[in-house]
Amino acid sequence: MKIQGLFKFERIVLLSFIIVLLSSCSGFEKVLKSKDYEYKYKMALEYYKKKDHYRYVTLLEQLQNVYKGTFRADTIDFYLAQGYFHQGDYLLAGHQFDMFRKNYQRSVFTEEAEFMYAYCYYMSSPRPELDQTNTLAAIEAFTEFINRYPNTSRKAEVNKIMVELRDKLVEKSYLSAMLYYKIGDYKAAIVAIRNSIRDYPESKHREELMFHLLKASYLLADNSIESKRRERFQNALDEYYSFISEYPSSKYSSEAKKMYDATMKVLQNLN
Template sequence: MLKKLILIALTGLIITSCSSSLDTTNLTAEERLAYSIKLYENEDYQEAAKEFEALLLQFPGSAVSDDAQYYLGMTRFKRGEYIIAAYEFSKLIKGMPTSEFVPQSQFMLAECYYQLSPDYSLDQKYTKKAIEEFQVFIDFFPLDSKVAEAEKKIDELNDKLARKEYDTAVIYEKMEYTKAALEYYENVMEIYHDTKYAPLAHYNKINLLVSKNRNQEALDAANSFLKKYPNDSNYSSVEKIKTSLESKLSVRNKNES
């Protein structure tokens, strides 16, 4: 807190000069940080990044190194340089583990990958990385005010992964690759069980099994669906499928006996 108050006071003293005419070479670490933060607040991100980098080179291990490292990451983030920003935040987390900026840096590290997460149809490595880093944030800083936001974004990202898996299953089903389709539907049901795609995958699985005359498997899947999703929009449809399957299986069992 004291460090922040000193920086605020220094900012007022330093920024009386025009940024273009201010010679930063003779400033103390605290003074240079105050000047750099002012550039950042004025959205002069290119110059701010140069100043933060210069500060870290000129005053390695100073009392304000973690401030400079954090704001350097934020500057890169504001410029849309998410890969570089992630590196800068990670550098602070690993190299300055006792810094007050670690929780914020962990959240922003996850946020970088969140911003890099592409459309669901594309490769999802950044999506998975974002989920991983948001979860680390939640695990290590459970009382932080941003935990709710992190949880919400994890849900959003999981929905994206579930949709990709679900759409892959649908494609395989249309191509009549039954085994692959069923495997992908199962993945959605098990891995992404708390997304909206889980009951859809379960419903599709039931219908696919029925279409292949795998009636006992379909009946088992229908019973499972009715237990798991009593409020789902497809509930009544699955009830009818169950009744039909029970009738067919009853007739078959009588014929076999």
């Protein structure tokens, strides 16, 4: 009897849930079909407060052209952009925030739209292994935001994001340079590593990159045809001096010294 009572109770709860859900859906359908735009606008704001992104976006999309050019237009356009953002469509949201900041330069939402335009690029920034176009766009947009709003309350947040974005570029540069080294393309590795060190002199990978610049130079020389060996081993020697002068106590010192000794031996024989 107790088990039957429990099943009966669960059926009642499930039925109640279905009734509430259906009535809720039915209520929203009525709002959608309504020709009372003021009512629709009011309900859109209610759904917005409840963070029911799908419903308020759906309603605002219907109202966007209706209220275009009125005092409500900026609210509708801004909330629409936010809705797209919260639904995870950062591309569309970014476009909407961009249009908003250009169309409503005096709106109370303009500063937030400027921030969110940059933030959409930030959210679209992929992991370091992938193309970093959106990362660069985010940095540019946040720089523009700070220049336009130097006293913004979001300054600390933006600075934190900028550090994260720059770190991602550093990592991308490091991974790309090391990829050439790992596949044995030492000539390309030398160029890529030098570029990485030049572009990001404060990189946390600097010591490792400088060592692999030395090693790539040495391996390129060691695998060169006779006519190029002298010049390339001399370049490797130069890289050794640069590395050891900056990192005299490096964990790579022992291996670097072996390459130095081998390089000196080759150069002596060539001389």
